[in-house]
Amino acid sequence: MQKTLLQLVEEGYPLNKTGVCMAVKRDGQWVETPIEDFRKKVARFAMGLYGLGIRKGDRVGLHSENCTEWILCDLAILSLGAVTVPIYATQPGEQIRYILEDSEAKVHITSSQKLFQAFAPYVDELPNLQLVGILGQFHDRMKTLDEVMTDGKALLNSEEAIYPAMVAAVEPEDLATLIYTSGTTGMPKGVMLTHWNIVSNVIAVKEHGFFINTEEHGGGKLLSYLPLSHIFERCMTFLAISSGFPMYFIPNIDTFTTDIQEVKPVHFTTVPRLLEKVYTGIQTKVEAAPGAKGKLARWAFNKANSYEVGTPKTGLGWKLADKLVLSKFRDLFGGNLVGITSGGAALPSKIMSFMNGIGIPTAQGYGLTETSPVLTIYNKDRLVAGSAGVVLKGVELKLIPVEGGSGDEGEIVVRGPNIMKGYYKKPKETAEVLSEDGWFYTGDIGRLDQTGNLFITDRKKELLKLSTGKYIAPAPIENELVLTPEIEQAIVIGNGQKFCSALLVLNVPALLHEIKEAGHSLTEDQVWDHPEVRAHLM
Incomplete structure (x- = not known):
């Protein structure tokens, strides 16, 4: 049975054992928002947007660092049947103007003065655009989030039937978001994803099996540092809420080491680069360590480094390495991690081996913005180094031979309920990647092993052809x-x-x-x- 993101989230609230819906770190302190407070704020902000004229199908820009208010605004927009247009915190001002203009956004939400500065030179070019500031007022045309919620609260009290009616009118096939993906040339394209595109993906990941689940790990916390403007982290946040886990947001990656030890999460999603930096940081310290302790640390490091993923760690050597050294490496991540899920780029086999070798299950999935995003994900009970996992239930995947690829490689082509509806106002570009019968051409090169594990080789457009023809x-x-x-x-x-x-x-x-x-x-x-x-x- 199809459902909306709003229904998916509501199913998760009763599963939450902590009472905390989300938290964000501000001025060195974690600000936790209880579930009922969060739900009330979503309703108030939704009605505040309604008061600004937002109706079903309207687009609303959202430019913010990761924080509780990001998801609050997103759910409020979706509650009206409107469409969220997320904008990266690092997006240049010219691209912000283009995205808001191309999407025909009626309201634009910005978190801070710092982020608004990028767009400020272009504000007058969009005179009808209404502005909302999360942490304050940064322009004379701008209302604050608190002001809009206050107006929404009054409207909720005077017009009680509007909000539930708007929520009830949202359909699974309604457009939920326009995500503008940056290309190597030209302006970004708006990827159209429906409620069901994203919900079907969250459900498929949960049914497939994840490192964490409500029954075993309920009460644990999840950490988020990847941008919510990217569908990967947004999808994982919906998965967290719908599974009853509170999400703790880090607005600044520079404080990651401190924050993860404070939160002590059971899981977080990442890109390989963070794990690569952790790996090289540990390697540098271990190589520099003096005396007998240094020798012991290098022995344990090398043991984890050469670990063969999926094999049991038996024998006295592993027990000693874990007790004396590897457990100290795990403490760098807070000590409670059940697993780490990597995405966004290929996770090097050496990094996957090392992380699993020190006792933190780590694996990857594969997908794109256009696929909501997950296409394949690891089997937590049978991890394979270098693999992007197996195909999700409901997704079809095939390989099409390409020039320059080896015999068992091909372009990854997929079909399923998570595939985008197309690029907004770009039928030509849509037709180039999406066939009439629903097959999406990813542009990625990969191969499948005999057990169905997918291995990503490269991007089709990034293959280099030497003058020798190789x-x-x-x-x-x-x-x-x-x-x-x-x-x-x-x-x-x-x-x-x-x-x-x-x-x-x-x-x-x-x-x-x-x-x-x-x-x-x-x-x-x-x-x-x-x-x-x-x-x-x-």
């Missing part, structure tokens, strides 16, 4: 390079050339540490021309 997939090479502590970023180039090269962005603090260990004391300005540095990098 095709190179750059992503696996780049993923391996950034595992070196001294390398922050890497990009492989060589299209049309005889061989590949790599452009590297160095991790200067790590490099300085290595040079210091070799007996040299250099400043950041001196590091680039020093012969010892060049020799080390070569």
